[in-house]
Amino acid sequence: MATDTPTRDPQGRFFCDGCAGRFTDHGRCDACDGEPLMDLGDPEIHRMLISLDEQRIRERDQKILFAVIFFTALVMIALLGIALSIDVELIGLPITVGIPLGMGLHIGLRWFFGEKPRVPRTYNNRTPS
Numbered sequence: 225m226a227t228d229t230p231t232r233d234p235q236g237r238f239f240c241d242g243c244a245g246r247f248t249d250h251g252r253c254d255a256c257d258g259e260p261l262m263d264l265g266d267p268e269i270h271r272m273l274i275s276l277d278e279q280r281i282r283e284r285d286q287k288i289l290f291a292v293i294f295f296t297a298l299v300m301i302a303l304l305g306i307a308l309s310i311d312v313e314l315i316g317l318p319i320t321v322g323i324p325l326g327m328g329l330h331i332g333l334r335w336f337f338g339e340k341p342r343v344p345r346t347y348n349n350r351t352p353s
């Protein structure tokens with residue numbers, strides 16, 4: 225079966241949800257095992273792609289947040305044990321250390337592992353509403 229491979233173009237109207245590639249014509253993505261290309265010029269399709277994109281970003285953020293909370297809680301529990309074995313006055317130490325640690329980890333992990341938007345939010349200067 226002969227398939228026409230559409231031409232790649234960073235400003236192209238047709239979008240591959242597999243690799244975020246853009247193409248000039250409709251058809252199937254050459255890199256993603258024939259993934260059908262989506263038409264960004266159709267506001268309804270564009271809106272759906274943006275909402276899937278946002279969902280993907282949200283789901284990744286939640287996983288990162290859970291990992292941060294889990295790890296920080298373990299560190300705080302360990303610190304609490306250490307602090308109490310040294311001096312009961314140090315009972316605030318786990319919070320003093322844990323909160324900045326958790327916040328820093330969250331920022332850092334999102335920076336490195338967070339999902340970035342892949343679907344262009346505007347096409348031809350138009351954002352689907």
Ligand SMILES: [Zn+2]
Pocket residue numbers: 240241242243244245253254255256259
């Ligand atoms: Zn692709």
